[in-house]
Amino acid sequence: HQTRSLRTNHDFSNRLFAYLDELALNNYPYKMVQIRYTVYSDNGPVDPTLSDFVREWNDKYITPRLVIGTTEAMFSKFEREYGADLPAFAGDFTPYWEDGAASTARETGLNRKASDRAIQAEVVSSLTGFSLNRDTLETVWKNIHLYTEHTWGAWNSVSDPDNAGVKGQWHIKQQFALEADRLSQKLLAEALTVNQKGQGGSIVEVINTLSWPRTGIVRIKNPDPAKYKSIVTADGKPVASQMLSTGEIAFLANKVPPLGSKLYRLSATEPSVKTNFPQINNGIQNSRFRLLIDTLNGSISSLLDLTTGREYADAGLYGGINGFVYIKGLSPDRAFVPSDIRVRIKESGPLVQTIEVTAKSEGVEKVVREISLLEGLDYVLITNRINKIARREKEACYFAFPFKVDKPVVRYDIGWGMVRPDCDQLAGACRDFFSVQRWVDFSAQDYGITLVTCEAPLVEFGEISDETGHNSGPRGWKTATPGGSVAYSFVMNNYWHTNYKADQEGWTEFSYALQPHEMFRSAGAYRFGYEQDYPLLTRMVGENQIPLEPLFLLSAPEVNVTGIQTGPNGKIRQMRLFNMSGKPVEFTIKWGKFHPEELYIANHPGKLSSDATLALPAYGIMTLTCE
Secondary structure: OOEEOOOOOOOHHHHHHHHHHHHHHOOOOOOOOOOOEEOOOOOOOOOOOHHHHHHHHHHHOOOOOOOOOOHHHHHHHHHHHHHHHOOOOOOEOOOOOHHHHHHHHHHHHHHHHHHHHHHHHHHHHHHHOOOOOHHHHHHHHHHHHHHHOOOOOOOOOOOOOOOHHHHHHHHHHHHHHHHHHHHHHHHHHHHHOOOOOOOOOOEEEEEEOOOOOEEEEEEEEOOOOOOOOEEEEOOOOEOOEEEOOOOEEEEEEEEEOOOEEEEEEEEOOOOOOOOOOOOOOOEEEOOOEEEEEOOOOOOEEEEEEOOOOEEOEOOOOOOOEOEEEEEEOOOHHHEEOOEEEEEEEEEEOOOEEEEEEEEEEOOEEEEEEEEEEEOOOOOEEEEEEEEEOOOOOOEEEEEEEEEOOOOOEEEEEOOOOEEOOOOOEOOOOOOOOEEOOOEEEEEOOOOEEEEEEOOOOEEEEOOOOOHHHOOOOHHHOOOOOOOOOEEEEEEEEOOOOOOOOOOOOEEEEEEEEEEEEOOOOHHHHHHHHHHHHOOOEEEEEOOOOOOOOOOEEEOOOOEEEEEEEEOHHHOEEEEEEEEOOOOOEEEOEEEOOOOOOOEEEOOOOOOEOOOOOEEEOOOOEEEEEEO
16 A cells, blocks of 8 residues: 555564565566555655655665656556556456445435436426536535545544544535535526426426437426326326325326427326236235335345246345345354334326335444335336444445346446446456446346435345455455356445544435346346436426427437536537447437537537437447537
């Protein structure tokens, strides 16, 4: 990691020569090597003795010669001398320090959702012609980035957690996430209030901020429960809908246009579709899935796809899918599962079937798990809530997702690409836990299942890691990823010994979605992930409202618009496109509401014609500048 305090480190020469011997034994072929140096710790002042030490060393030894320099200077010289012959490596250098993000799980989840919400706000502003407050938007992104920045708190946040300085630094850090959450909600709400053509009517507008047609279930507050009982299309045709126990109306919004909207109407008529799904003990069922709960620990003991007859739950591990696991200490040998399981049907209708499981467990006051089946959709939604007890002894919380997939290929999403553990990782990358952007997938040759994790970014594969050796140097870390078809969502911990939070308490929510599929297609996994993080939006509009015209249409379904940057009146200035597939793709843009006067590929010379055929490599990105 570093070399420290040369004057006080009497064995420096022995350590340096031992390191050079190690390089020689490994046939290190170069005549220079970088050695990092800091004073006392990785954050320290300038060492006034360093120059004298290096001069005295070089006077005493012919080799090795020490040179004081910067990383830039060293690697510039290294490149000049060896650049033409350097071997090339590709892969993910999976990081080691990210587990601390789960020491403040609630704020981490809020920050992740604020990021997606800010992106949605810009898309909505371009649809409605709203001029977003640029200062507010910049403040949102500043807060998101400052929360995401790797240092959570003071150096003594674990050793002295009640110190006033420790608490003060955490308060500042926490406010970044809270403000990002608050301001992103404000921006999106403001963008949705523009261009409504009146308010207070019975018209519901559903807005799709993604670049492909979408079908999904949306929920709206019923403005008059005594009057409105169902939903119909704008021209009065019945729509599958259901009154929920929350007082909301849920309905199936079908084929909402990409980057556009569709209108529906509240109706006083009773829903036309009645439920006829069988009632089963400790379970729920619709036309696609049958789901059973293990009453010993509250896990999903069976997830049967009724269209294929395939079982996806491995009940032999923690009782099945979505099992809560509490680790008391550093070792999974001290794992606890919930007790006092209580199961009830929360929603039972033609559209939404929801089963609620409440339980007690070591380390928490309560665990509440809600699992929903949605008629007309091919996936399962899960919402878990933990009421955490503050504890400073080492601990961790997981949700286990053991699937029945034979000899799976495991993949996970890192934003602009995906990684197969071990196969796509560089030597020395972390195998104990993985940082996931949206989804994880387990696939055999012709079937598999995709898991989307919304708030919790950390996942472990195959087994829960034993943390007892993580402070004992490299030998305490895994060199290979355990096999199998189980993912552990690593939702909470206080394992690291500095900078991160010593404890956390209160309610925290974790959302997941499960989608069985046929042969794995990366574009399908990405679409499923984006759809969970960028939900269909709704607003009440006046009787004279017309649907928002789509901004534009992309000819290739593999390409997604991952972000739009707007200017005055919501005019698009830039947009970023991402090829979600593992093959090159050519596509065109059919302009709709938005039509740029001039179009450029960022950092490329020359203007594009508006009907130009564009090309993206596999998992490639492109930024278009619009004028």
